[in-house]
Amino acid sequence: xxxxxxxxxxxxxxxxxxxxxxxxxxxxxxxxxxxxxxxxxxxxxxxxxxxxxxxxxxxxxxxxxxxxxxxxxxxxxxxxxxxxxxxxxxxxxxxxxxxxxxxxxxxxxxxxxxxxxxxxxxxxxxxxxxxxxx
Numbered sequence: 001x002x003x004x005x006x007x008x009x010x011x012x013x014x015x016x017x018x019x020x021x022x023x024x025x026x027x028x029x030x031x032x033x034x035x036x037x038x039x040x041x042x043x044x045x046x047x048x049x050x051x052x053x054x055x056x057x058x059x060x061x062x063x064x065x066x067x068x069x070x071x072x073x074x075x076x077x078x079x080x081x082x083x084x085x086x087x088x089x090x091x092x093x094x095x096x097x098x099x100x101x102x103x104x105x106x107x108x109x110x111x112x113x114x115x116x117x118x119x120x121x122x123x124x125x126x127x128x129x130x131x132x133x134x
Contacts, residue, residue, distance in 0.1 A: 003061055003129060006094025007041055007086075013095060014085045020078045021067070030068070036120060037069035037078045044126070048133075057133045065127065066112060068120045079109065079123040086127050093131075102130040 004027055011017045011025050024030070024038035042064045049058040065082055069075035089104040105128040112122030 003059075003099055003131060004041070004043065004063075006098045007063065007129075009094035009098065010089075011039070011082060011085060014081075016081045017078075017085060020074075020081050037067060037074050039065055039067045039078060039082065041065045059129075059131055059133050061129045061131070062107070063127050063129065065125045067123045067125075068115075068118075070119055070121070072121045072123075075121050075123045079125055083109075083125055086125075099131050099134065102132070104129050 008025055008027065011021075012023050017025075021037055021039055024034055026034070026038065026040050028040065028042055030038050030040055044062040044064050046059060046061045049056045049060070065079075065086075067075045067078040067082065069078065083106060086104050087106040089101055091101065092098045093101045093104075107126035107128055109126075110124045112124045114121055
């Protein structure tokens with residue numbers, strides 16, 4: 001299973017997240033008609049650790065998770081729920097057949113501003129996932 005799939009499984013499998021976002025968590029972009037609030041996760045970069053003997057299976061993947069809503073407090077609540085699930089996570093992520101994550105580090109939180117077209121506010125989180133590629 002790929003890391004992007006286990007991130008979604010981990011979030012949609014957590015009651016605190018689904019209570020706020022439902023199952024509205026999407027890779028890269030949400031469908032145009034998606035009801036708020038919702039989250040989108042995007043790979044920013046993926047770096048494989050190197051050794052003199054060649055590439056290893058150790059990976060550092062930086063993901064951005066953005067939560068969108070018409071109300072800032074609701075977007076922030078969704079972001080806080082996601083952060084509580086992912087920050088400092090260590091173990092098998094994504095349930096059966098998931099990936100063993102050595103550690104998920106919280107990097108930063110920023111406000112993504114306001115989209116006047118969709119009338120949505122955005123809270124952006126960044127996480128660095130350290131895991132072994134299978």
